[in-house]
Amino acid sequence: MAFEHIWAPWRLGYIVGEEKLPEPEEPLDLLPDADPECFLCQCVADRADRERLTVCRGQQALTVLNRYPYTNGHLLIAPTRHLPRLDQLSDDEHLELAQMTTRMVEALEKVLSPEGFNIGLNLGREAGAGLPGHLHWHVVPRWNGDTNFMTSLAGIRVIPQSLDALWEALTDALAKQ
Secondary structure, three states: OOOOOOOOOOHHHHHHOOOOOOOOOOOOOOOOOOOOOOHHHHHHHOOOHHHHOEEEEOOOEEEEEOOOOOOOOOEEEEEOOOOOOHHHOOHHHHHHHHHHHHHHHHHHHHHHOOOEEEEEOOOOHHHOOOOOOOOOEEEEEEOOOOOOHHHHHHOOOOOOOOHHHHHHHHHHHHHOO
8 A cells, every 4th residue: 555645834832832923033013902922913013024924914813824724725814903893893894804704715716726614713712712812803715525534544634735826826916806
């Protein structure tokens, strides 16, 4: 039996609990009420988009590649303000988050040709939120058969594209919209 090696180096940080994000050259100018330990607040303040995997910025929202994706193209869409609850969002923030979600789905369709999407958020740690203090929506592209024997037998997911290559493809697609 031949074995195929699957290389996914970004997963090790998740497995051992070491998330090494880039250190900014200068102290970050965080927004008022931002959490300096929150990676989304850091993405808002740091314009090193490629290093931070930020693919889109709006006035009140941004989109970041998930460093530990469930599937290829897994995105996080968040308000720029550090807020834990939906009722704390302004009407303008709600609108921009919805519009950014639509824009990201369109870009993922062009770049990855998924057959469907899971879109949602986890409110509170008990609901599965890994970052309960900063609202964020997950956009997860899906394909027919993307749950395969690797997931079923070994608890492994295979991501076929590097985060850097995906960042490049999405930012190119967004620039053409």
